[in-house]
Amino acid sequence: MKRVDVAYVLLLDEHNEKVLMVKNRGENSSYYTLPGGAVEYGETLEAAAIREVKEETGLDVEIDEVFTVSEAFIEERGHHAVFFTFTGKVVGGEIEISIPEEIEEVTWMEADLAEIYAHIPSELKGLIKKKSTIPYINRGRVVHS
Template sequence: MGRRIDYYDDPNAPKANSLVPSVNVVVENDKGEILMIRRTDNDNWALPGGAIDLGESITQAAIRETKEETGIDVEITGLVGIYSDPKHLIHYTSNDEVRQEFSILLKGSYVGGEPTPSDESNEVSWVCPESFFELKLDRSMRLRLEDFLAKRERVVIK
C-alpha cells in the first residue's frame, strides 16, 4: 500500500498534477463526541471522507465514505466549509498523484452502526472535543476541527 504525504507551503514538495473534489464529514453523536479515524496510509487521525466519484452528489459521497471508513451511517445536516488552499498538496506515493487540496467539510449526525475499522482506517473512535488536539493530526484536519468547534454562523471558505 502506498503512503499519503501532506505538504503545506513546502518549496520541496512535488508539483500538483491533479485536483479532485473530496468531502470530509464531522459526525457528532448525542454525547457531543466526534467520529474520527486513524488512517492506514499515514497513521494520522482524521475525519472520515474521500473523493467524490463520478455520478454521485456531495451528500452521497459523504454518506458512502463515512460508512466505508467507519461502519457508521450518517445523515448530512449542513456545511461547515470549503477548503481549496493551493499551498496544501497531498502526495499519494502508490501512483505518484499529487493533489491540490479541494475539500468540502460537511456536518452529519449519527444514524446507526458500530465503529468498524476498514482498509483505510486502523481505528475508528468517538472522540470528545477536548481530546482532539492530543491526537496526531495533519494541519489541514486540525484547521477543519477548529472551524467546526468555532460554531461560526457563516460557511468557512479557505
C-alpha cells in the same frame, strides 16, 4: 496536478464534546482524519460523504450543512485537493472497520484534539463546538439553452 474533491463529515457525540475520527494507514505512518474520502465521478458531495462514512466506520449518517471548505496541494500524490466538510448526525449502524487495509481505528476524540487533526487553524480554536455552518445546495442537473 490533478484536481480531487474530498467529502468529510463532522460528527459529534450526544454531548457535543467528542468527534468521530478515523485513523488511516499511511505509507510511512498512520494519521487521523474525519471520516470521508474522494468523490467519485458522477457522485454528489453529499452522496460521497454518506458513502465514505459508511465504508470507513460502519455508521449510517445524515448530512446537514457545510462546516468548512479548504484545499491543499498533496505533493506526493500530485493532487490539488478540495475538502468539503459537512456537519451530520449518526442515524444508524454500528462502528465497524470494514476496510482494515485503509482504516486502523475508529474513535471518539476530544474536540480540541480533533481540531488539530482536522487542520483547523489555531486562531479558529473552538470552531467545532460553535456549529457555524452554511447551507449545502445540490442544484441537480442544469441545462442552459
